[in-house]
Amino acid sequence: MNAHLRRAALATAAAVTAVSLAACGSAKEAGDKPEKPTAAKKGDALTIGLLLPENQTARYEKFDKPLIEQRITELTDGRGKVIYDNAKQDATLQSQQVDAMITNKVDALILDAVDSKAIAQSVRRAKEAGIPVVAFDRLAEGPIDAYTSFDxxxxxxxxxxxxxxxxxxxxxxxxxxxxxxxxxxxxxxxxxxxxxxxxxxxxxxxxxxxxxxxxxxxxxxxxxxxxxxxxxxxxxxxxxxxxxxxxxxxxxxxxxxxxxxxxxxxxxxxxxxxxxxxxxxxxxxxxKPYAGEAEAAAGMAVALARGEKVTGIAKETVDSPTTKGVPSVLVPVVxxxxxxxxxxxxxxxxxxxxxxxxxxxxxxxxxxxxx
CATH class of the missing domain: 3.40.50.2300 (Response regulator)
Structure with missing residues (x-):
């Protein structure tokens, strides 16, 4: 990670765990609501899939990808790896990329959907394969396990x-x-x-x-x-x-x-x-402090990949059109x-x-x- 990103990560990473965020819209306090385990207990040798939606906006390649990769490396003591792809604004291509992640048997998937409705069937396929899905930045439909975005x-x-x-x-x-x-x-x-x-x-x-x-x-x-x-x-x-x-x-x-x-x-x-x-x-x-969002996504993905709860990270919940009470982190903006x-x-x-x-x-x- 370059020095700029590292400084940004250090400056904002603590905000995700230290700040109690105000719920917005349908968001409400999650408390200690139990979650269904989505994976068997695993150690640090994890493979996390990362699918981003497009490369027209500079943030995805310049900030989100390296920040998430760096945080997963930190959380797994260097033993975890990230498989990455970008859909280039093509919902059909992104569906194929999810299928490839399933074939590769990733331990968890961080997904920023091109089309939040169209991706629902792909999310269901991942769930059926035992792969937990963290919706990143956009609230994907289907049985997602966690969500992080800005308010x-x-x-x-x-x-x-x-x-x-x-x-x-x-x-x-x-x-x-x-x-x-x-x-x-x-x-x-x-x-x-x-x-x-x-x-x-x-x-x-x-x-x-x-x-x-x-x-x-x-x-x-x-x-x-x-x-x-x-x-x-x-x-x-x-x-x-x-x-x-x-x-x-x-x-x-x-x-x-x-x-x-x-x-x-x-x-x-x-x-x-x-x-x-x-x-x-x-x-x-x-x-939008990207490091805080990346910190939350990486943390929840690693926890879910290990079969752990994410309530220590996600202090609130959000309802999607298809899934209620999704554990969520909403990061403040300036x-x-x-x-x-x-x-x-x-x-x-x-x-x-x-x-x-x-x-x-x-x-x-x-x-x-x-x-």
Whole structure:
């Protein structure tokens, strides 16, 4: 693991076990509810499968994969191994990857679903093969054994509040555009719900889109259509559910000739987004401490692979559409703006000042005191 990731892991790993997280939505206290054992008792020579959904978003390959691998190595005294694959946004391919994990007889599977509904049958096949499944980041349907993610409705509320703060007393002076995430991602619905909870009645929504596959190019096309329909003088802000789409949106805004870019939200604290925030092109993002989520996923997977309970890690439960009372860890999030870059992504070692403040952004960084 590189130094950045190691520092991030050290900075946030304790949060998973030391902080009592507030339940959200259908989450409730798990207490000491007994769980069905899913595997025979095993030692450290474990094989954990890891399936991530896509590589469009930087976080999966840069943060989640190495953080999970490192933590599993630590938990198994170096004897455990991870078998990894990425579905590249293809639900059918991911189903085949689950079958391959079953064939390889992994001891547990960490699964971030491309399509939370479509993956249910694959989860059932894994369960029938005696392989416990930890749903990672997205709440997969089917008989999952554990779940870890961020408080996703809170993510939406944080995004909505950031946009309201940026608009101030101009909140109803025009219309906003809402660029939600993919309908196949259950998190997108939670972001959408949380943002509407904050924004409804306080802004006027001119256009709203559910963006196919979270792709920046699709968000770009949607934004071009919104500008054409509403007129650029009417658009005062844009809710973007993540940073990748924010990049596509900002490209469309620039191409339309906005004299001053309206505030645009985001999520994931991607490097390009942090640089856009420094430059004043993107108003905000949401910083999600990936090390805490990875710590929880790895810990629950190793425990389940050994046939142990996860209630020592998961202090609450969440209901999926198909499974009630799933032991869960929900990690808190932080709004990211120009004012707290140094205290969040830099302090935690996610990005260095050198990485953020390249020649193009040096002057803007100097104005913000980033050094």
């Amino acid at each position: 996703n409705e809170e993510v939406g509320r944080v995004q909505g509040q950031a946009l309201l703060d940026a608009l101030g007393d101009r909140a109803k002076s025009g219309r906003i555009v809402m660029m939600n995430g993919s309908i196949t991602d259950p998190n997108a619905a939670l972001y959408k719900s949380g943002s509407h909870e904050v924004l409804d009645g306080k802004v006027r929504v001119g256009k709203e889109y559910d963006t196919k596959e979270w792709k920046p190019e699709n968000a770009n096309s949607n934004m071009e259509a919104a500008i054409s329909a509403l007129g650029k003088d009417e658009i005062i802000g844009v809710y973007s559910a993540n940073d990748g789409m924010a990049g596509g949106i900002i490209t469309a805004l620039k191409a339309a000739g906005f004299d001053k870019l309206p505030p645009v939200t985001g999520q994931d604290a991607e490097l390009a987004a942090v640089q856009r925030i420094v430059a004043g092109e993107q108003h905000s993002s949401v910083y 709004p990211l703006t120009q004012g707290n870059i140094a205290d969040t992504v830099v302090k935690d070692g996610v990005w260095t000042v050198a990485e953020i403040c390249t020649a193009k952004y040096a002057a803007a960084c100097a104005r913000l005191g980033l050094k």
